[in-house]
Amino acid sequence: MKNKLKIKVFGRNYTLVSEETQVYTDKLASALDNKLRQILKASPSLSITDAAVLASLEAYDELSKARSNIENIRSQIKGYVDDAARSKNDADNCRKRIFELERQVKSLEDELEKRTVVKRVPDDEVINAKDLISQEIDAALKSPVYPDRKTDL
DSSP states (O other): OOEEEEEEETTEEEEEEESSOHHHHHHHHHHHHHHHHHHHHHOTTSOHHHHHHHHHHHHHHHHHHHHHHHHHHHHHHHHHHHHHHHHHHHHHHHHHHHHHHHHHHHHHHHHHHHHHEEEOTTTOOEEEHHHHHHHHHHHHHHSOOOOOOOOOO
């Protein structure tokens, strides 16, 4: 909604139509009045018009630099958002890879169990392959085998 506002700058009254509040506009007018007084104090030979032109140039310089900074910040933020999207994608891929590796580990564990557990048929006793081989070696050591000897008679 447009507001009809009255301000005073360097002793002159102005009427403005703006969407801003009276308080905000009064702050701007006061800042401009102070700037004009600073310029004229530093260079008393300038006219009020010259001071207004210098104040306007300074304001446009600040505005231009602020816009440039905003563009730089937007560009940086876009870079951060792009990095975040890439990181999220990488994290998703890592989660998928972890899930696949966990599935493979489970499959290998199942396969290892199948290969290391031996079921003996006669007494249905379950032992692992290492124990079975150990038992076979012990049994072989207890009953030595002698090569055929030729005896001279």
